[in-house]
Amino acid sequence: MRQLKYLGAGAGYTVALALPAALFAFALAVCFDRYFVEITRALDSALRAGWGTFFSIRWPEAVGMVVGQLLLMAVLLFGGVKASGNVAAAG
Numbered sequence: 001m002r003q004l005k006y007l008g009a010g011a012g013y014t015v016a017l018a019l020p021a022a023l024f025a026f027a028l029a030v031c032f033d034r035y036f037v038e039i040t041r042a043l044d045s046a047l048r049a050g051w052g053t054f055f056s057i058r059w060p061e062a063v064g065m066v067v068g069q070l071l072l073m074a075v076l077l078f079g080g081v082k083a084s085g086n087v088a089a090a091g
Helices: 002-034 036-048 051-084
Strands: none
Touching (some): 002 036
16 A cells, blocks of 8 residues: 555656646747748758858867767766666666
8 A cells, every 4th residue: 555655656746747848848849830930041041051161160069069978978887887886786
């Protein structure tokens, strides 16, 4: 009976987290639909300027994302194994 109480609470927390996320995704879909023409025009103008021009402006952002992802993977791979003592419990 006690386990059922915890499962019910867990389901409630899941719904409490999922509902705002679903509403946010719905709002983004509505905004994307509303501004679709402007978004496609912006992408078209950026791509017409040439890939070199577009990526020469954005390269620091792309490098930062790649380095950040590599750091996160390193922390998860090495830090998780040390904290738990074995690979199976870390994953």
